[in-house]
Amino acid sequence: MEACPIGSLNPGRGGEDMVEFNVLGFLIDWSTFFAIYAILAISLNLEIGYTGMANFGKVAFYAIGAYLSAVLTIVAFLTIFGVSAPLYSVDTVIALGEHGAELPWLNIGLFILSIVLSAIVAGVVGYLVTYPTLRVGPAFLGITILSFGEMLRFFLRNYEPLGSTYGLFGVPHPFQWIPNPTVRTGIYALIVLGIMFGIYIYAERLVNSPFGRVLRAIKDDEVAALCLGKHVPRIKATVLFIGSAMAGVAGALYLFYLGSVNPDMFIPRVTFDIWAMVILGGMGNNKGAIVGAAIITFVDRALTFITPSLGLTAYITPDYIRWMTVGLLIVLVLLFKPGGLIPEKPIKTPALEIADKIEEG
Amino acid sequence: MPELLETVDVAKYFGGVRALDGVSIKVKEGSVIGLIGPNGSGKTTLFNVITGFYVPERGEVWFNNERIDGLNPNEVYLKGLVRTFQIPRLFPSLTVLENVIITPPYQIGERVLDAPFKKRWEKQEVDLAKKAVELLRRFGMGKYIKSKISELSAAHIKMLETIRGLLASPKILLLDEPAAGVAYTTAKELFEYILRLRSEQGLTFLIIEHRLEVLMDYVDYVYVLHNGKLLSEGKPEEVVQDPKVIEAYLGG
Numbered sequence: 001m002e003a004c005p006i007g008s009l010n011p012g013r014g015g016e017d018m019v020e021f022n023v024l025g026f027l028i029d030w031s032t033f034f035a036i037y038a039i040l041a042i043s044l045n046l047e048i049g050y051t052g053m054a055n056f057g058k059v060a061f062y063a064i065g066a067y068l069s070a071v072l073t074i075v076a077f078l079t080i081f082g083v084s085a086p087l088y089s090v091d092t093v094i095a096l097g098e099h100g101a102e103l104p105w106l107n108i109g110l111f112i113l114s115i116v117l118s119a120i121v122a123g124v125v126g127y128l129v130t131y132p133t134l135r136v137g138p139a140f141l142g143i144t145i146l147s148f149g150e151m152l153r154f155f156l157r158n159y160e161p162l163g164s165t166y167g168l169f170g171v172p173h174p175f176q177w178i179p180n181p182t183v184r185t186g187i188y189a190l191i192v193l194g195i196m197f198g199i200y201i202y203a204e205r206l207v208n209s210p211f212g213r214v215l216r217a218i219k220d221d222e223v224a225a226l227c228l229g230k231h232v233p234r235i236k237a238t239v240l241f242i243g244s245a246m247a248g249v250a251g252a253l254y255l256f257y258l259g260s261v262n263p264d265m266f267i268p269r270v271t272f273d274i275w276a277m278v279i280l281g282g283m284g285n286n287k288g289a290i291v292g293a294a295i296i297t298f299v300d301r302a303l304t305f306i307t308p309s310l311g312l313t314a315y316i317t318p319d320y321i322r323w324m325t326v327g328l329l330i331v332l333v334l335l336f337k338p339g340g341l342i343p344e345k346p347i348k349t350p351a352l353e354i355a356d357k358i359e360e361g
Numbered sequence: 362m363p364e365l366l367e368t369v370d371v372a373k374y375f376g377g378v379r380a381l382d383g384v385s386i387k388v389k390e391g392s393v394i395g396l397i398g399p400n401g402s403g404k405t406t407l408f409n410v411i412t413g414f415y416v417p418e419r420g421e422v423w424f425n426n427e428r429i430d431g432l433n434p435n436e437v438y439l440k441g442l443v444r445t446f447q448i449p450r451l452f453p454s455l456t457v458l459e460n461v462i463i464t465p466p467y468q469i470g471e472r473v474l475d476a477p478f479k480k481r482w483e484k485q486e487v488d489l490a491k492k493a494v495e496l497l498r499r500f501g502m503g504k505y506i507k508s509k510i511s512e513l514s515a516a517h518i519k520m521l522e523t524i525r526g527l528l529a530s531p532k533i534l535l536l537d538e539p540a541a542g543v544a545y546t547t548a549k550e551l552f553e554y555i556l557r558l559r560s561e562q563g564l565t566f567l568i569i570e571h572r573l574e575v576l577m578d579y580v581d582y583v584y585v586l587h588n589g590k591l592l593s594e595g596k597p598e599e600v601v602q603d604p605k606v607i608e609a610y611l612g613g
Contacts, residue, residue: 206477214463219454220453220454227438227444229466231435349486350483351486355507
């Protein structure tokens with residue numbers, strides 16, 4: 001499974017040899033991608049939709065999660081099986097292939113550990129990178145994170161121990177020991193969907209609370225929130241910690257799905273894909289973010305699967321069709337439903353329910 | 362009675378403009394103090410220096426025997442100094458009730474680790490909501506509890522700005538033109554309520570007001586600012602007789 005991610009959200013599987021349209025394969029592939037991107041969209045929505053912070057570098061924390069998980073897993077396998085080879089080498093890939101299915105609990109353990117560590121490391125980096133910019137103004141935040149993401153990508157491209165532009169290969173799947181690939185990827189898709197659902201519930205609870213009320217206040221008027229005793233810079237950095245941690249988790253899930261990682265998976269366009277999802281679905285609404293992620297990943301996966309069988313690849317690549325479709329969707333939504341498909345709704349704190357009860361009684 | 366709030370020789374310049382040029386005022390605990398002066402005399406700038414928006418070029422601000430100039434606005438707020446704005450700054454994406462209930466500091470549900478667990482903060486939220494509803498009703502805003510800010514009249518918005526300052530249970534409230542744009546009778550009610558709060562809870566008030574006819578009946582002491590300097594001070598009936606004040610307001 002070679003990585004070739006420039007074209008679409010995922011290295012194009014299928015291709016010329018895939019004549020029949022594999023519905024189950026498509027559903028598994030799409031739902032995995034949908035769930036990963038839904039996590040990213042929820043995390044961006046928390047930042048831009050609820051708190052009003054324009055994060056143009058979401059992809060950096062996604063990359064941190066993916067690379068961290070890859071390094072952790074490969075190092076662990078090499079150490080346990082006593083192979084001494086650089087992380088990026090043919091020997092390593094061969095060793096990982098040989099031993100990848102031997103110890104199921106090792107695979108699963110590393111998967112869980114990777115997710116936890118990715119969340120923590122990406123969160124801490126998010127907090128540190130953005131904290132100094134929070135006092136100067138929203139534009140600085142966006143530019144700083146955008147630049148940070150690009151610097152990280154160029155560092156990875158030039159850092160040989162991590163495979164420079166080739167990246168890292170052969171990371172064993174958490175369920176490598178299940179021989180049937182459909183079952184393996186199917187179980188993985190369900191787990192990713194479950195994690196996405198958990199993150200959604202967490203985000204919903206977080207925003208429908210007094211904390212969420214403060215986030216909206218900051219979005220409306222930072223200065224007024226500051227005057228009401230809210231420590232605005234710290235709250236914003238906290239939100240960036242949470243958002244970046246979620247992106248780190250998404251990065252880990254992405255890595256274990258693909259089994260490989262390379263720097264050019266994390267170009268700024270990925271960030272803007274996530275923005276498109278949030279704009280399309282509706283800012284300040286977690287359900288909207290999920291709907292946006294579902295639509296755009298569907299367009300992406302469907303085109304990747306279908307276009308080869310249409311015989312159009314000689315004239316136009318799926319990627320261009322995808323860009324046009326997403327662009328058209330955004331224009332249409334902004335024309336007819338400017339708030340997105342599911343627009344922002346008042347937050348549900350118990351305060352209003354109580355007010356109702358007092359009215360009645 | 363001890364001084365609750367005191368500014369000592371406070372100066373604030375904007376480029377060549379001396380917005381405040383050595384202003385010293387004293388606010389005793391439990392008093393209602395008026396701060397008047399023509400447009401551009403530095404009243405709001407003084408508020409901004411006291412509440413931590415501006416760091417003064419010179420001088421000191423003392424509150425409760427603590428020096429507070431140089432603190433951030435949120436830190437000043439947490440010390441019990443609550444202000445309102447001349448142009449109300451409410452949160453348009455929140456309802457009226459939420460705009461009020463957001464003001465009390467240190468809410469359990471505002472802590473990020475407790476926020477996802479409703480059980481931990483629900484009781485406090487219920488108590489605050491009851492207080493907020495009671496407060497809104499007292500000012501005739503009971504039927505707007507669930508309204509959006511965009512549905513309110515300018516006078517109601519002005520009132521709301523003051524009301525929400527009250528829920529925070531401050532030690533001192535700094536009101537920037539609370540009666541501007543508010544009907545005369547409502548303004549009177551507001552000031553009556555301010556006096557009641559003072560006698561019931563010992564609250565202290567520092568009030569900027571343009572409408573002297575409303576203010577004069579309710580304040581103990583008045584400071585008059587003009588071009589960044591104290592022009593006059595005294596009991597309200599003395600100050601309105603002061604020729605310098607009359608000249609600053611009418612001529613000059």
